[in-house]
Amino acid sequence: MSPEPATTTATEQSRMDADDQATTGQAGQADRDAANPELAAMASRTDSIDRTGEDTNRIDITDLDLYYGDFKAVEGVTMSIDPRAVTALIGPSGCGKSTFLRSLNRLHEVIPGAYADGKVVLNGNDLYGGKVDPVLVRRKIGMVFQSPNPFPTMSVAENVLAGLRLNAKKVPNADEVVEKSLRGANLWDEVKDRLDRPGSGLSGGQQQRLCIARAIAVEPDVLLMDEPCSALDPISTLAIEDLITELKEQYTIVIVTHNMQQAARVSDKTGFFNIEGTGRPGHLVEYDKTETMFTQPAEEATLNYISGRFG
Amino acid sequence: MQKSTPGASLETNKLSPLQLGGIVAVALLIAIAVSLPVPGTNVTMVVLLAGVIAVVATYVISRRVEGRRHAQDRIVTGLVTASFVVATLPLISLIYTTVSRGTNRLDMEFLTGTMRNVVGEGGGVSQAILGTLIITGIATVISVPIGILVAIYLVEYGRGQSLAKGISWLVDVMTGIPSIVTGLFAVGLFTAIFDPGYRSGFAGSIALSVLMIPVVVRTVEEMLRLVPMKLREASYGLGVPRWRTILKIVLPTALPGIVTGVILAIARVVGETAPLLLATGLSDEVNLNPFDGRMASLPLFIYNSYITPGVTVQASYDRGWSAALLLLILVGVLFGLARLLSAALTPKGLK
Numbered sequence: 205m206s207p208e209p210a211t212t213t214a215t216e217q218s219r220m221d222a223d224d225q226a227t228t229g230q231a232g233q234a235d236r237d238a239a240n241p242e243l244a245a246m247a248s249r250t251d252s253i254d255r256t257g258e259d260t261n262r263i264d265i266t267d268l269d270l271y272y273g274d275f276k277a278v279e280g281v282t283m284s285i286d287p288r289a290v291t292a293l294i295g296p297s298g299c300g301k302s303t304f305l306r307s308l309n310r311l312h313e314v315i316p317g318a319y320a321d322g323k324v325v326l327n328g329n330d331l332y333g334g335k336v337d338p339v340l341v342r343r344k345i346g347m348v349f350q351s352p353n354p355f356p357t358m359s360v361a362e363n364v365l366a367g368l369r370l371n372a373k374k375v376p377n378a379d380e381v382v383e384k385s386l387r388g389a390n391l392w393d394e395v396k397d398r399l400d401r402p403g404s405g406l407s408g409g410q411q412q413r414l415c416i417a418r419a420i421a422v423e424p425d426v427l428l429m430d431e432p433c434s435a436l437d438p439i440s441t442l443a444i445e446d447l448i449t450e451l452k453e454q455y456t457i458v459i460v461t462h463n464m465q466q467a468a469r470v471s472d473k474t475g476f477f478n479i480e481g482t483g484r485p486g487h488l489v490e491y492d493k494t495e496t497m498f499t500q501p502a503e504e505a506t507l508n509y510i511s512g513r514f515g
Numbered sequence: 516m517q518k519s520t521p522g523a524s525l526e527t528n529k530l531s532p533l534q535l536g537g538i539v540a541v542a543l544l545i546a547i548a549v550s551l552p553v554p555g556t557n558v559t560m561v562v563l564l565a566g567v568i569a570v571v572a573t574y575v576i577s578r579r580v581e582g583r584r585h586a587q588d589r590i591v592t593g594l595v596t597a598s599f600v601v602a603t604l605p606l607i608s609l610i611y612t613t614v615s616r617g618t619n620r621l622d623m624e625f626l627t628g629t630m631r632n633v634v635g636e637g638g639g640v641s642q643a644i645l646g647t648l649i650i651t652g653i654a655t656v657i658s659v660p661i662g663i664l665v666a667i668y669l670v671e672y673g674r675g676q677s678l679a680k681g682i683s684w685l686v687d688v689m690t691g692i693p694s695i696v697t698g699l700f701a702v703g704l705f706t707a708i709f710d711p712g713y714r715s716g717f718a719g720s721i722a723l724s725v726l727m728i729p730v731v732v733r734t735v736e737e738m739l740r741l742v743p744m745k746l747r748e749a750s751y752g753l754g755v756p757r758w759r760t761i762l763k764i765v766l767p768t769a770l771p772g773i774v775t776g777v778i779l780a781i782a783r784v785v786g787e788t789a790p791l792l793l794a795t796g797l798s799d800e801v802n803l804n805p806f807d808g809r810m811a812s813l814p815l816f817i818y819n820s821y822i823t824p825g826v827t828v829q830a831s832y833d834r835g836w837s838a839a840l841l842l843l844i845l846v847g848v849l850f851g852l853a854r855l856l857s858a859a860l861t862p863k864g865l866k
Contacts, residue, residue, distance in 0.1 A: 206763055227624065228847070282522075311748060311751055311752060312528075314748065314751055316674050316675045316676075317675065320678060339751075339754055339755070339756045340754065341754075342751060342752055342753065342754040342755075342791070343753070343754030344754075346752060346753065347748075347749075349748065349752070350746060353743070353745040353746055353748070353749040354747060354749075355749070355764060356746075356768060356862045357767040357768055357770075357862045366750075366753060366755075367753035367754065367755070370753065370755040370759055370760070370763050370764070371753075371755060373752060379685075389571075402861070402862055412608065415749070417754070418749075418753065419753070422753055422754065444653035
């Protein structure tokens with residue numbers, strides 16, 4: 205694999221991805237096919253789509269409502285997330301943007317009582333279709349969380365490989381995967397001499413980049429980031445923002461952030477979520493090119509929020 | 516609230532440790548002086564009286580020298596320390612008595628011999644040591660898997676469900692079952708299956724399991740709840756199924772606590788007497804088959820040494836105390852093991 209992901213073009217990368225799947229994914233593929241014919245079909249369909257195509261890995265969300273038991277947290281979101289671009293979600297606390305993000309890889313429903321109603325379509329598959337296995341959805345759509353959460357029982361290298369090994373995949377080229385993923389997360393030079401040390405011994409910023417390396421090691425199509433810099437200092441934040449800019453060459457990235465400068469710096473498109481009041485569901489107020497959102501938004505609420513005249 | 520004047524001193528007078536020591540010493544002297552003329556006083560009473568005098572005197576002096584807040588602090592510190600001493604005294608006394616009386620017979624004959632054909636002095640407890648290890652070992656093998664699986668269900672799968680709430684309530688009830696009742700349960704169970712009068716080590720293990728399972732469930736449950744939700748979500752986010760997340764992420768992270776909990780649960784039942792009295796009975800000789808016949812155990816050996824001392828009463832009492840010391844050592848070793856294992860298993864990043 206290329207040691208310099210920054211210089212790798214999207215075309216080259218997707219070809220390598222295809223190669224990779226052919227070599228490392230065979231055992232898992234066979235398991236999957238046997239276990240779930242529908243998903244096998246879904247997987248092969250995804251593979252057969254030209255990954256350099258304009259609309260591969262586009263996410264189309266239609267009329268999505270999200271609930272926690274009886275409480276409706278998010279209402280009527282319809283938006284289309286561009287592939288190989290960064291989409292930022294901004295809005296006040298409690299407006300449902302994190303809930304919405306978690307619904308994109310069906311992580312929302314791991315909370316007891318939580319469920320979703322609506323359509324989320326990725327590469328022709330409705331992620332909330334009746335027979336879809338959420339576990340397989342999450343393998344296609346990775347997630348980086350607010351606070352760094354490396355597995356404390358594992359070393360740096362084991363953390364990177366966790367997504368593969370925990371899915372019982374044999375990883376014959378483990379060293380290669382570790383190096384490639386850590387390089388992809390701009391962490392290789394800092395940790396290459398302590399790959400066998402505990403992952404939780406790294407600094408906060410390094411831990412977060414380790415979590416990104418862990419997420420990209422399984423080679424997902426989409427990367428979701430839930431306020432990935434909120435627990436980090438400005439220098440680590442800058443490192444992660446640079447990384448996001450590099451990663452969008454390959455991945456569709458959706459990032460939730462409270463930091464509007466960050467949204468302006470890294471994203472191509474921005475969605476603004478808001479709530480009318482406590483107990484009311486959050487909804488998508490406006491969604492447009494980041495430049496437009498920050499200069500001449502269509503809605504007054506967006507302008508008020510962005511210019512700090514909120515509430 | 517009244518504002519202090521600008522420039523007011525921030526310093527207060529303080530009692531030095533030497534002065535505090537002086538107060539305690541004077542209190543002790545006063546207590547001795549007061550007690551001496553009274554007939555029938557003993558050391559405990561003098562110490563208690565000295566303690567009361569010291570606490571009161573410290574309060575009065577501190578209030579004059581240091582002010583009200585410090586005086587209150589001193590009196591509460593005094594009361595907390597006194598409570599601690601009162602709580603630990605029985606333990607110290609217990610250990611002292613058991614060690615001083617138990618060492619009389621702690622010899623090779625005692626550790627390797629049995630009570631077979633022993634009427635007077637001599638004899639040993641190897642049959643009881645082996646019996647206790649076998650019975651407790653089987654009880655552990657039964658309880659630990661059941662307890663861990665129940666805890667996993669309660670924490671990982673049953674959250675908020677009425678079945679889980681029901682099970683949780685039943686576990687609470689189980690915690691409160693008197694140990695003799697578990698013995699009766701085992702006897703009832705086995706006499707229903709086999710003949711009346713059936714006694715075996717295994718029946719005792721079943722009785723102990725009933726005591727042990729709720730302890731294991733509760734401690735493992737606590738440990739699993741301590742595993743941060745964000746680790747589970749990280750694993751789900753990588754497309755790892757729930758059962759594998761539990762097996763590879765949750766359990767390894769909670770392992771040090773689970774091991775400690777299991778060992779403490781063993782320590783909890785290793786000294787149980789009542790259930791074994793009913794379900795296992797007594798034996799003077801080694802019986803290694805837990806499914807056939809009565810089996811000796813350390814707690815019952817101690818009980819029996821005091822209840823039926825036979826002709827040479829002192830020899831029997833000595834054996835009882837030495838067996839008690841052995842049991843205490845066993846529990847101590849288990850506690851030590853729990854700490855060592857817990858430290859060894861804790862991931863380096865969490866230390």
